[in-house]
Amino acid sequence: MVESADIAATPTLWANRNFVLLWTGQFVSQIGDRLAMVAFPWLVYSQTGSTLSTGIVLAIYTLPYLLFGMFAGVAIDRFNKRRVMLMAELARMVLVLLVPLAAAWSLWSVFVLSFAMASLTVLFDPAKLSLLPDIVPRERLLRANSLLASAETLTEVLGYASAGLLLAAVSTATAFRLDGLTFFVSALTLALMSYTPPVRAAAEQAARSFGHELREGFVYIRHHAGLLANTLLAVAIALGLGASYPATFFFAVQVLDGGTRAFGIFEAALALGYLSGSLVVVWLAQRLRVGRAIVVGFVLMGAGMVAVAAAGRIWVAAVIFGFVGIANAVALISMDTYVQQVVPEHIRGRVWGSRFTLTQGTYAISVLAGGALAGVVDVRALFVAIGVLVAVPALIAFFVPALRGA
Numbered sequence: 001m002v003e004s005a006d007i008a009a010t011p012t013l014w015a016n017r018n019f020v021l022l023w024t025g026q027f028v029s030q031i032g033d034r035l036a037m038v039a040f041p042w043l044v045y046s047q048t049g050s051t052l053s054t055g056i057v058l059a060i061y062t063l064p065y066l067l068f069g070m071f072a073g074v075a076i077d078r079f080n081k082r083r084v085m086l087m088a089e090l091a092r093m094v095l096v097l098l099v100p101l102a103a104a105w106s107l108w109s110v111f112v113l114s115f116a117m118a119s120l121t122v123l124f125d126p127a128k129l130s131l132l133p134d135i136v137p138r139e140r141l142l143r144a145n146s147l148l149a150s151a152e153t154l155t156e157v158l159g160y161a162s163a164g165l166l167l168a169a170v171s172t173a174t175a176f177r178l179d180g181l182t183f184f185v186s187a188l189t190l191a192l193m194s195y196t197p198p199v200r201a202a203a204e205q206a207a208r209s210f211g212h213e214l215r216e217g218f219v220y221i222r223h224h225a226g227l228l229a230n231t232l233l234a235v236a237i238a239l240g241l242g243a244s245y246p247a248t249f250f251f252a253v254q255v256l257d258g259g260t261r262a263f264g265i266f267e268a269a270l271a272l273g274y275l276s277g278s279l280v281v282v283w284l285a286q287r288l289r290v291g292r293a294i295v296v297g298f299v300l301m302g303a304g305m306v307a308v309a310a311a312g313r314i315w316v317a318a319v320i321f322g323f324v325g326i327a328n329a330v331a332l333i334s335m336d337t338y339v340q341q342v343v344p345e346h347i348r349g350r351v352w353g354s355r356f357t358l359t360q361g362t363y364a365i366s367v368l369a370g371g372a373l374a375g376v377v378d379v380r381a382l383f384v385a386i387g388v389l390v391a392v393p394a395l396i397a398f399f400v401p402a403l404r405g406a
Helices: 004-009 017-048 051-059 063-078 081-105 107-135 138-169 172-191 199-205 210-223 225-255 259-284 290-310 314-342 345-374 379-397
Strands: none
Touching: 017 081, 017 107, 017 138, 017 172, 063 081, 063 107, 063 210, 063 345, 081 107, 081 172, 107 138, 107 314, 107 345, 138 172, 138 259, 138 314, 210 225, 210 345, 225 259, 225 290, 225 314, 225 345, 225 379, 259 314, 290 314, 290 379, 314 345, 345 379
């Protein structure tokens, strides 16, 4: 827990020029990301009428994490993190502007561009998480992560709705041009930041081979008890959350007979709950202990998943999903903050790259498994299993002193 005197002596985040620039650029860029997530599948479906092709373009977004997550981590630690993020945003801007031209030539070129953009995201996201502790004091990290998470969730609530309305009013080509503009704004905010990479990182990187650096992320995680518990817990949560996505769909459509309307209500409840939870963390940041917040958040989240199984009405389930979203925000934001606090700067990118590879790979497999299981077992029983899968590892993690005491 951070001492109040330390907090009071540190300038507020809104007085931190670098953080304000990062927050602003990410808010605008993530609005564009939501637009692209709607525009890409709509472009493919409108041209082919194929659900398989549409599913491929959606699946492409998870594949690069498995292929390039660890390599991205090495690159982030070797080079200037702000510059890596800036180049990634400029490259994504160029690629998204090429999509309308590629669509007129070949559908497969759209798949290639989508894959390339997702690959650059694999480079950008760990770099952002690695950069934050360099521009924000340690005692402000929890609040900074909360504000970034609040903005991201707000873009999900506003972005997807506005994307649907926008695509109904303008062409997909115009939508992709607007997405390109959001990447430009994000790149501009990064260019305006004042950031000097730590000299220590450059000196340490010079003596290591690429292969050695590639392994160091996993090695560091394995030898740090608290970080290992945190990472294993993150994998378990990814396993549960992945399965919960198709389970929620079938729960809405089959169990409660609410159709896509109920599914949309549940997803909105989760998003609003997550937004509320992130704001709660902003409010409680001075008093919150991240280790206990991780454990309590995931235990309550698991309990919420079990409670969903007992819900017989749409509005009851929606309230429970909102509660799950709040608990999820408290736990995940605290989890990311813990990693930023305990991992040294020189290896931060490789640790995040390793974690992204593990969690995103697990999540993708879990989505497929959840969809398959929902067809052969009772969906309510599946929610109970998901709840246990989330809560029990969190309870076990509580007995790791390095994590509990953070």
